[in-house]
Amino acid sequence: MSISSILNIAKNALSANQMALQVTSHNISNVNTKGYARQTPVFEEESASSVGGILIGNGVKVDSVIRFYDKYIEKQLASKNNEYQEQSIYSQYFERIESILNEDSTKLTSSITEFFNSWQELSTDPESTAVREGILASATNMSRTINNIYNGLKSIQIELNNKLKLEVEDINTITSAIADLNNMIYEGSATTSEANDYINRRTEYIKELSGKLDITYFEDEYGRVTILTSKGKPLVDGNQSWELSVMDNVETGFFNVGWKDSSGNITDITSNITGGSVRGLIEMRDGQINDFISDIDELARAIIEEVNTIHKQGYTLNHNPSSTDPDNIAFFKEITGNYSKDMAVSDEVKADIKNIAAASKIDSTSGTPIGNEIALGIASLIDQDILEGGTANIVDYTSSITNRVGQLTRNAKNFLEYSEDTMQIMEKQRETVSGVSLDEEMANLIKFQYAFQAASRLFTVADELFQSILEAV
Amino acid sequence: MRVTDSLKYAVLNKNLARIKQNIDATQNKIASGKRIVTPSDDPVASASGIGLESEKNMNSQYIRNLEKLKTLGGFYDTSITGIHDLLTKAKEIAITQASSTMDATTRKASAEQVKGIIEQLVTIGNTKIGNSYIFGGEKSSVVPFTLDSDYNVTFNGSEDVSSVYIDKNTKEDASISGHRVFISDTNIFEALKKLKDSLEANDQAKIQASLDDLESSLNKTQANIAHVGTYVAKVESYIEYKDVRNLDIEESLSKMMDIDIARAVTDFNALSNAYEAMLYSMAKVQNLSVLNYMR
Numbered sequence: 001m002s003i004s005s006i007l008n009i010a011k012n013a014l015s016a017n018q019m020a021l022q023v024t025s026h027n028i029s030n031v032n033t034k035g036y037a038r039q040t041p042v043f044e045e046e047s048a049s050s051v052g053g054i055l056i057g058n059g060v061k062v063d064s065v066i067r068f069y070d071k072y073i074e075k076q077l078a079s080k081n082n083e084y085q086e087q088s089i090y091s092q093y094f095e096r097i098e099s100i101l102n103e104d105s106t107k108l109t110s111s112i113t114e115f116f117n118s119w120q121e122l123s124t125d126p127e128s129t130a131v132r133e134g135i136l137a138s139a140t141n142m143s144r145t146i147n148n149i150y151n152g153l154k155s156i157q158i159e160l161n162n163k164l165k166l167e168v169e170d171i172n173t174i175t176s177a178i179a180d181l182n183n184m185i186y187e188g189s190a191t192t193s194e195a196n197d198y199i200n201r202r203t204e205y206i207k208e209l210s211g212k213l214d215i216t217y218f219e220d221e222y223g224r225v226t227i228l229t230s231k232g233k234p235l236v237d238g239n240q241s242w243e244l245s246v247m248d249n250v251e252t253g254f255f256n257v258g259w260k261d262s263s264g265n266i267t268d269i270t271s272n273i274t275g276g277s278v279r280g281l282i283e284m285r286d287g288q289i290n291d292f293i294s295d296i297d298e299l300a301r302a303i304i305e306e307v308n309t310i311h312k313q314g315y316t317l318n319h320n321p322s323s324t325d326p327d328n329i330a331f332f333k334e335i336t337g338n339y340s341k342d343m344a345v346s347d348e349v350k351a352d353i354k355n356i357a358a359a360s361k362i363d364s365t366s367g368t369p370i371g372n373e374i375a376l377g378i379a380s381l382i383d384q385d386i387l388e389g390g391t392a393n394i395v396d397y398t399s400s401i402t403n404r405v406g407q408l409t410r411n412a413k414n415f416l417e418y419s420e421d422t423m424q425i426m427e428k429q430r431e432t433v434s435g436v437s438l439d440e441e442m443a444n445l446i447k448f449q450y451a452f453q454a455a456s457r458l459f460t461v462a463d464e465l466f467q468s469i470l471e472a473v
Numbered sequence: 474m475r476v477t478d479s480l481k482y483a484v485l486n487k488n489l490a491r492i493k494q495n496i497d498a499t500q501n502k503i504a505s506g507k508r509i510v511t512p513s514d515d516p517v518a519s520a521s522g523i524g525l526e527s528e529k530n531m532n533s534q535y536i537r538n539l540e541k542l543k544t545l546g547g548f549y550d551t552s553i554t555g556i557h558d559l560l561t562k563a564k565e566i567a568i569t570q571a572s573s574t575m576d577a578t579t580r581k582a583s584a585e586q587v588k589g590i591i592e593q594l595v596t597i598g599n600t601k602i603g604n605s606y607i608f609g610g611e612k613s614s615v616v617p618f619t620l621d622s623d624y625n626v627t628f629n630g631s632e633d634v635s636s637v638y639i640d641k642n643t644k645e646d647a648s649i650s651g652h653r654v655f656i657s658d659t660n661i662f663e664a665l666k667k668l669k670d671s672l673e674a675n676d677q678a679k680i681q682a683s684l685d686d687l688e689s690s691l692n693k694t695q696a697n698i699a700h701v702g703t704y705v706a707k708v709e710s711y712i713e714y715k716d717v718r719n720l721d722i723e724e725s726l727s728k729m730m731d732i733d734i735a736r737a738v739t740d741f742n743a744l745s746n747a748y749e750a751m752l753y754s755m756a757k758v759q760n761l762s763v764l765n766y767m768r
Contacts (some may be wrong), residue, residue, distance in 0.1 A: 031478055098511055103523055113527045117534040120520035124541050124635050124647065127604040127614050363612055371611045372635045376644070382531070383641050395527045406516025411514065424487060428480060435477030442763040 003465050005049075009059035010458035016043060017452040023065055024444045027436045035204030037067040039196055054179035067196045068170070070433045074203050077426045078210035078242045081276045084419040085211035089280030093156060093417040094409040097292060100152035101405045108149065109398045111142040116382040124373035126358035127317070131291045136345060136353050139331070142342045146300050150340040153293050160285040167212055167278050168244050168257060173240040175210045175227070178202055182224040184237035199223070210234075214275035231272040235261045244269075254285060288408070293340065300339035301395070302334040314357025314374035320369025331356050331378075386464055397427055428458045485755050492751060496744045499737055508732040526731075529722045532715050538637045539712045542645065546705035547605055549649055551556045552597050553701055557652070557694045559590045559597075560661070564687045567668055571679050571743050577675040584672035588624060595620045597653050608651030610634050617651045626662035627654060639711055649704075654697055659689040685708070743748060 039415040042065070046058035086297045103109060118135040125131050142145040180201040188195040190446065209215060220238075223252035226235040235242055245266060246255035257273060273279045311331040319327055331348045348355045359369030360377070387397045501510055512519040566583050569575065598608050598618040605613035610631035617630035632652040636644040655661045664686035670680035 015571065049581070095511075095513075102511055103519070103526075108529055109527050113530040117530065118701050120534050120538060120638055123635070125603060125605070126635070136658050309582055328690055341556045351683075363615070366615065368614065370614075371633075372637070372647075376636070376638065379638060382641075387750075397525040402512045402523055403520035406512030406514075407518055409511070410516060416618035424483075427483065431477050431480040431483075432475045435475070435480055437475060437477040442728045442767065 001470075003462055005058070006462040006465070009046075009057075010455050010462065012046060012059040012061060013453060013455035013458065014309070016041075016062045017455060019062045020448040021445065023386075023451065024441050024448060028438065028441045028445075029440075031436045033200075035200050035207070036436065037196070037200050038436045039065050039067045039201075041065050045186065065196065067199070069199075069203075069435050070184065073426065073430050073433065077423075077430055078207045080423050080426050081207050081211040082214055084396070084416075084423050085277040086275055087093065087412065087416040087419045089284060089410040091409075093160065093284050094288070094412040095403070096156055097289065098405050098409040100149060101292065101401060103398075106145055106149060108145050109395060111138070111145045112394055112398070112473040114138045114384065115142045116379050119375045119379035123372040123379060126369075126372040128374060129204050129317075130355060132317075132353040132356045134307060135356055136349065139345050139349075140168070140317070140413075142303075142331075143345060144423075146296060146343050148294050150293065153289055153296070154341075154387045156291075157285055157289045158252075160281050160289070164255055164257070164278065165246050166280045168246050171209065171212055171235075171278075172241075174205050174212075174242045175235045175243070175438050176226065178205050178209070178227065178236045179239050179241040181205070182236065186222045186239075195223075195457060201213055204368050212271060212276045212278050213313060214279070215297040229259070229269065229272065232267065233267070233269060233272075233404070252286070259370050274426065292401070292405070295339070295397075298387065299397060300343045303394070304335070304339060304343060305339070306381050306384075306386050307331050308334065310374060310377045310381075311357055313360060314361050315356035315359045315369035316357040317363065317369070318352065319367070319369055321362075323367075326357075326360075327357060329357065340350075426463045481758060485758070489748070489750060489751055489755075492744055493746045496741065496748065499741045499744060503737050504731050505739065506732055506734075507730055509730050510663055522726060522730055523619045525722050529726075532722070534547060535639055536712055536715045536719075538628050539708050539715065540641055541694050542639070542647065542708045543635070543712065545602065545607060545648065546701060546708060548602060548645065549701045550698070550705065551602060552638050553608070553654060553694060553697050556594060556661070557691065557698060559593055560687060560694060563587060563590050563665055563668060564684065564691065567680055567684050567687055569614065570672060571677060573677060575677075578671045580680075584588055584669050586664060587665055587669040591624055591626070591662065591669070592620065594655070594661065594665070598626075598655060605616050605648075606630070607648055608654060609657050610648065610650035610652060613648070618655070621727075624666050625653075628656050628665075632657075639708075640715075645708070645711075646704075649697075649701070652695075657692050659686055662755065698762050711734075 001021065013319035020043075020208050024042045030038075039132050042063045043060050046061050048055040049058075075257060081122050088269070099105070101108075115135075115138045118138045121127070122131045122135060132261045181198050185195055185198045186201070206215075206225065208226070209227070215227050215235065216230055217225050217227040217236075219225050224238050225236065226234070226238070228234050233242070235244075241261045242262070245258045245260055246254050247266060248254075249256045249267065253360050256268050256270040259269045260266050270282060273282065308330045313326045314327045314329075316327045316329060323459065329348050331349055333342065333344045333346045357369070358375040359371045360373035361371055362368060382394055385391055385393050387394065392400070487619075498510075498677060502508060509515050509519050509522070514523050523735045546643055566586055570583050579644050587695050595618045599616055600607050604614070606617050608630060609617040611633045612629070613635070615629050619629060621627075628651055631649050632650055634646045637647045639645045664683065667686060668680065668683040671683055
């Protein structure tokens, strides 16, 4: 046992506490870092040395720096995020669809009612050209309203498709970053503070990835994580990552999601994706929006075809008196698909409103149209069950669209709120384990500072001891 | 449970955001005066709102149709009363001239009067509103009555009349045909022509005989006046019914869609209080730090 061993103990204590101060500072500075797990130094006694058969301690050392971390909470957070991100897509886009279909702004039903009302107006004055102007105006207005709804829905669908591509690119960035981090964690010692930070970052990335895609993952003995899609396609293994890519779907004109194997062959995995924002985007794009577009299409089709069928049997103001046949003029442009997109008044009617028919018969002597049966027939369409295979009239139909979009939006909002709440509970639990408390760190700071100061004091004591001996010489 | 700093702020943020969202929604409702701003606020009510709104629009159209019929009814009333007056005048002439004290000269003069009556009746028969002749029946664009130099009147219109909707699936005649008023049962023009011819011929017996036809013409016209009266009354009661129905709809719509302002404002106040309380507690929580006691 020598005085110099006191100096040695002082030196060890200084460096241990200094290291502890550093870890504390690191915690403090990362108080707001997302996904950071607080760290703490683990102090350990230096092995004692035997002096005259008695074991005397040799001071302290920092054995390791550990991070506070609960694997199961992190795993649950990642899987909750999968649900949460999918729900956010639904909520966000249903609200947009809702605003496109909101009668308050589109006035769809009232523009349709106006249109049929204008035919009633014609029935009360079948020869009038002024009333025919009114019919043309209300028909144009109704067609435009339907066109606008189609365009609004279609542009959301295109936006969803573009966003899908961006998400796939994001996924590739994340998987390659995870592969890099895997490598660094493997190369670095698992006990250093640096490796801890890599693990924190990787955990955050995995959570983000899980928000986009349904995945399963596990760690190997070296702390590297292997990630698979839930249907078993590898995305990350060790320091290697596999890319996803978008591929054109010839049928729909939209993107499918493909998985690229190491030799560059692409497999379509679109239908295997069952969660996350990617799933949300695909489901919204191919399911819900398409449903609404075909609803509007069906509405437009029914109006176009039913009105045309009646109108073609009519005699217009331009009827040629020498013919006894109806004028066979279509009121709406005759189309065979994309009804809501292309719905418009026919060119004949647009060019000359006298081509609008009100009468279903002609005077046998003069050949001029008489009566208002055509106008009455078209006007009465609004009350007839011309939709859903003859079970719903127009107003039933448009109100059921509103009802449906309202219910879907409300459910999406509720699900999102629920999902947010569960996320928040999980985040709280995670914070409880891993979060940095500044008060705690401040207490630690003082604790380590005093220990540091006390260790410094040891130097003075040892020094004085030396001095006493030297003076005695 | 450890409460960490970022948790403290995250919870505050979350709660503030939620209250703010509610404040925003309430404010929107107050500003628009509506309880339902988007369908998701109440899907079922917004769907039935659309149905009611459209029924209201359709009713307004039915009311417009009915108002037109009412105006038209006024015209028929005036016209047919006019016919009645003229026929009465003709009957007086016939009674006077059937007397044996009258001679060829007075009868000749009376014949001129009857000609005038026929001309006036043709004018009435050709009354036009806007584009249509009101006595033309379905052929409302053709001049219904033409008079030749012999005072023969031909009817060019149609016996059938058009109809218009006055309610869902309910139609009403849009006009009264000149055939019904002038031609059917007793032909008014033929009765007058007979009178005119017998006056010109100075044939007392025939003048006497023409009185029968004039009498039945008058009876028919009286029946038509009654018919128009019933028609107008029916139209008026329909208008009233539709007006009341629309008021009912507006009331239901308002109950369904409009906001209870007092309640909304109370909600709004409660929310702003909650928001202020959150901000206050945030300021307090901020001060709860060991840092305040370290130098």
